[in-house]
Amino acid sequence: MEKYSPGILQYIPFFYVIWSDDLLSASEVAIVEKALEQDNSLSKEERDTLFKWLKRTNPPSNKEFKNWKHTISKSMVKLVESDTYPLATFSQKVVCRYNDECPFNENLKYIEVNLGIQPNHYNHLFDVEVIHQKTSHYYNAHELDALLKGKHANVIDNFRSFLSRPLFDWNIHRDKDEFRKRVLEQVQFLGENGYGAMAYPKSYGGTEDMEGYAAIFENLMYVDGSLAIKFGVQFGLFGGSIQKLGTKKHHDRYLKKTGEAKLLGCFAMTETGHGSNVRGIKTTATYDSKTDEIIIHTPGDKDNKEYIGNALHAKMATVFAQLIVNGKNEGVHAILVPLRDDEHRLLPRIKVEDNGYKLGLNGVDNGKIWFNQVHVPRENLLNMYGHIKDDGSYHSDIQNPNKRFFTMLGTLVGGRICVARAGLGGAKFALAIAVKHALRRRQFNDNIKIQEDLLLDYPTHQLRLTPLVASAYVYHVTLDRIMEAYCNEDHTDKRKVETQVAGLKSLITWYANDAIQECREACGGKGYLLENRIADLKGDVDIFTTFEGDNTVLLQLAAKGVLSDFRAEFNSAGFSSVLRLLTTQLGERLSAINPVYTNKTDKEHLYNPKFHGHAFNYRTKRLTYTLAMRIRDQIKKGVPSYQAFLKVQTHLLALGKAYSVELAYTLFSDFASTLKDEKNRLLFQKLGTLYALYEIRKDAEWYLEQGYMGRTKSKAIRQRVERLCSELRPHMEVLVDGFGIPEHCITAPIAV
Amino acid sequence: MEKYSPGILQYIPFFYVIWSDDLLSASEVAIVEKALEQDNSLSKEERDTLFKWLKRTNPPSNKEFKNWKHTISKSMVKLVESDTYPLATFSQKVVCRYNDECPFNENLKYIEVNLGIQPNHYNHLFDVEVIHQKTSHYYNAHELDALLKGKHANVIDNFRSFLSRPLFDWNIHRDKDEFRKRVLEQVQFLGENGYGAMAYPKSYGGTEDMEGYAAIFENLMYVDGSLAIKFGVQFGLFGGSIQKLGTKKHHDRYLKKTGEAKLLGCFAMTETGHGSNVRGIKTTATYDSKTDEIIIHTPGDKDNKEYIGNALHAKMATVFAQLIVNGKNEGVHAILVPLRDDEHRLLPRIKVEDNGYKLGLNGVDNGKIWFNQVHVPRENLLNMYGHIKDDGSYHSDIQNPNKRFFTMLGTLVGGRICVARAGLGGAKFALAIAVKHALRRRQFNDNIKIQEDLLLDYPTHQLRLTPLVASAYVYHVTLDRIMEAYCNEDHTDKRKVETQVAGLKSLITWYANDAIQECREACGGKGYLLENRIADLKGDVDIFTTFEGDNTVLLQLAAKGVLSDFRAEFNSAGFSSVLRLLTTQLGERLSAINPVYTNKTDKEHLYNPKFHGHAFNYRTKRLTYTLAMRIRDQIKKGVPSYQAFLKVQTHLLALGKAYSVELAYTLFSDFASTLKDEKNRLLFQKLGTLYALYEIRKDAEWYLEQGYMGRTKSKAIRQRVERLCSELRPHMEVLVDGFGIPEHCITAPIAV
Structure with missing residues (x-):
């Protein structure tokens, strides 16, 4: 075995990790080069050797690579995941093993931080024992929760502790009559305590806080889905109809009693x-x-x-x-x-x-x-x-x-937002349970290791759950913002908000069902037991895709809303000028898509919110344009508009989805960029990036078909999604704790 | 309004349909041209006019198109979907309206048949009233059922009528103890009647018919999921372990009693x-x-x-x-x-x-x-x-x-096949209910029509259910064939069958869950009621993805099986020669993919089983090759094989799926080609084509990334999937009736 000088030795764990990685990009190489240049502890020869090992055109030989590995193994140093800079610290310890002097090298830390190297990227590369930790405490769950609660923190915190009363304890109810009786008692109790009337005017026992109402509505899902829905029927639908469609005489006579659940x-x-x-x-x-x-x-x-x-x-x-x-x-x-x-x-x-x-x-x-x-x-x-x-x-x-x-x-659109909120609450709940389970359950093992791996250390398991957790963050912010817009009296374009809500309700309730299903499967047979809560969520949230507007119908509504700006012009001479305008707009955007762009695969580009925004906006615009063209062709031929729309139904659905994803991403990304604390802002932006790349990936075939994305870019995005999931692995427990689900609600034995 | 000569007039409904279609291909134009050439009733001028109207480079003006439409409307002729050749007959009637002589023109029939024009393609193009029929009787459900039952017809028919006993009536059971008691009685009754022992040797009360056992197992799903599973545990797992892992002393002592359910x-x-x-x-x-x-x-x-x-x-x-x-x-x-x-x-x-x-x-x-x-x-x-x-x-x-x-x-792999069969049974059951509902339920309407449209007349609804029905046919044949191979004592490569079963169990149980979920949503709120059966199927079949081998684990097993042929050579000098071989094989296949091929979009090509087979095989081979390369790179670097496999886990899953889809398609397509009756053979081949294109579509991003498919081809496949769904629309009820689900089992009120 070739021996290395201390200067070189300290870099070997890094080079070992770097060359094990398929994803090393030019900009990442540049970071290492910069570190080497800054590092005064290196002799010229040492620096030259290290530079040579960085050449992507002439990578180190397998013999060299094996020698690195051997050097590391022989040192018998343990990698400690819980160290603040695990890899830099590990390097330091390796040097200490072979030499007397071994100061901590800031340049190594620089590489570790700037390459975003995460322990779980490389711990499988070392066959020395790794001290695993199920979670990192780099981020703080309370801070994340506070960011999500925003200005409703007070209302939500009070409500969450209110829910700790025994009346809200979770139980299995198989008999519907007994179950309904229990839920009725809960609804009445909430009414008596002022929660039913929250969105009503103060003169009728309320606090005029529709936004807060939506937030507590979501939290009801942590108690029970039936409770949330019955609560929504009584106070939101029935009470809401009196409030919004009735006049003073109805309010005076019924609204207070309704809010108190004295009138059901x-x-x-x-x-x-x-x-x-x-x-x-x-x-x-x-x-x-x-x-x-x-x-x-x-x-x-x-x-x-x-x-x-x-x-x-x-x-x-x-x-x-x-x-x-x-x-x-x-x-x-x-x-x-x-x-x-x-x-x-x-x-x-x-x-x-x-x-x-x-x-x-x-x-x-x-x-x-x-x-x-x-x-x-x-x-x-x-x-x-x-x-x-x-x-x-x-x-x-x-x-x-x-x-x-x-x-x-x-006037009833608020209810749709609430349904989406409840769906989101169900997804968060299931994700929290599945992630916690995956950080407790071990499965299979490597002969070398004593313990089986944690479920969440499997790449497929990470890929299964992480984008869904990121999406939960995105959708939380989205629904908060859209409720704000809906409640804002000054907001002039009510119709637009309705269109947006129609699309988001579909997008998010479908997401919620997918997420809960993934969680069920990710928990294996345990997820199938009612005691672990996911099963009930599956049954309860399922119908959210249908009620308060069937998702398929709503998506078409959303798409027609997008078209509505120029729908009035259909069949008229003005139509073609609108099309011309759209073509121009699209043309400008299309002109940006040159081959360099379609094949840009570097990390900076793929992580850039501008790229995500552009990709989403391009899709919406393009689908709108082609849809309008198809409808126009039909109408020009004299096909009645009802029939023309029927013919393009699948196209409408695609537009409705595209529009909603763009909206969600935009709202979230705007929110993330306003966060003052840098650490959390970067985290939120990373979540946004994962969401964006994951969504682009889901529609990769479309982007490829359009020539918006080249083949290498599409592959690069897939790899980046996997990479982001593994980067977020140490923070998963903190991320789901950030949902703020009250501990007393997480009764699932597999999550404890 | 311009008047047309009778010769031209008869073609107008056809030209109207043809030019309303986005999909007219060169080969389709050729069919019409041939008909025109053959048609002796046309004068030279008439033929010239009609030829002129076929030019894709110079399509008829919108004015002309509107005139066609007007001519048709004014005739007041009704389109009768139930006519054998609806459009040719319609044309004849239009001519009759304006002229004294109006013989039926065989050339029109030729076009209708060869273009595969289906009434539901064009009925929305006519605003004259269309006499809708919910189903066509062109195919016969009993014939389809007979093809699926194959040599097990006798066993299955007897069993289905056996299930009509009141003991097997469906009920809602909410209390688990009472429910379990009922299911136990059913299992015991089946045991007493010889069904438990079916797969056992004759000397122990059986008929040594494992294949028949799998078929009746699937049929149990039409009674109740719990019954199927408890039956499987008692006779398949417990009894099977005695039969397969025990020896004569165990058989003599326990097997008969087990088969009779006297020993539980x-x-x-x-x-x-x-x-x-x-x-x-x-x-x-x-x-x-x-x-x-x-x-x-x-x-x-x-x-x-x-x-x-x-x-x-x-x-x-x-x-x-x-x-x-x-x-x-x-x-x-x-x-x-x-x-x-x-x-x-x-x-x-x-x-x-x-x-x-x-x-x-x-x-x-x-x-x-x-x-x-x-x-x-x-x-x-x-x-x-x-x-x-x-x-x-x-x-x-x-x-x-x-x-x-x-x-x-x-020895226990047979159970895995049975689980997949049961999943498939659940999917068939849900599909039958959802299709029947969609042929009864109307929604929205055109102002012109008196009735709202049937749900199944919506393109999105067709797209939702039709590929799933086609897949059910494919998977039925697949599972029959694989059970045959499993039971065949002469089959030498047991290991290979195990690999195949591992993959198919995953593929098909996931499919079953997706199908049932689609059906639930397709039935809206009605699908959520237990009385309509889909809800229970959802709950029951859900766990099939986990038990008898977790799908994620099984897919990796399948993928490793694919690799196993040369896995022994890993780490050895021979490995590179295996890779070379693989490269050569792949090279040959890759060489076929020239730009003409990657952009071939004509119907003949897209419907050609050779194209499907090639696409599937290419994917399996390519994924195997790249997977092997990635693992080799890791191992060359000295990464232990366990870790190397962990790193490529998502790749393994992709290979496992690809391999299973290829296998399913191949087995089905081989079966379909052996069918003697041409009408049914063509139908089965069409179902196979829909399955193939639908599956290729699902992975379009991969095919695009690999450059296997060009952008236009990918789009063309999407359009062909939609088209095939609409072509199959009139036959949907016959197709689900072809599953042979006993009428007494279809208790769902929405399906009656």
């Missing part, structure tokens, strides 16, 4: 035959001027209200129906209809049927409701956007029935 | 601390020569048997443990250990704990088992592959302990 209500919109097509519902609300009453009626077989949460507990329902005044259908309106008397007996002419057992959410009492000519007073019409005057005529300030319909529905 | 048993392999790593289990079986007994013992905290099905009902367990004879560990062996006495009381020193509620399969009693120095006679060792002689020494015919271990495990 349901939100009867969906019908068996009409799910996503709300405008097509068949229930009628006919005004009878003789009695000054409105008659609610279910005309046909499949026209009953379906899947209505709280249907078995509610005293009252907000019923959506076609309002007919003087024989004219004024479109869908909401009417308050009492369902039961004080003894909880159904009122005459109303039938309610239990929907029965479901895949999840069995603590929520979903039911079907039929109305057989049910009379209610005229004042029960929630008349914010349309009312029946004393003279029996209909009036609305919004002339256009279409616009009126969408205005009414628009 | 469990299969105790997995331990809490050791899931996938069976070789690392800790339970010991120490031979005590003094008493001639074997002592079963659970040494540590997490060394108990875990997740053992039938643990609460079983009288006996096949326990896997480290066999220690005369102080020497002879490796993992199986020993029969009585658990309970005749009164079902646990025997001394044995502890059993219920695993509790799970996401699904709550009719199966999974439990944990601890042994505290439990003595059993020496003869309880299942001694097929290793035994303790009368003199107290250990003997095995297989010297190599590694080989011995894998030989023992290999």
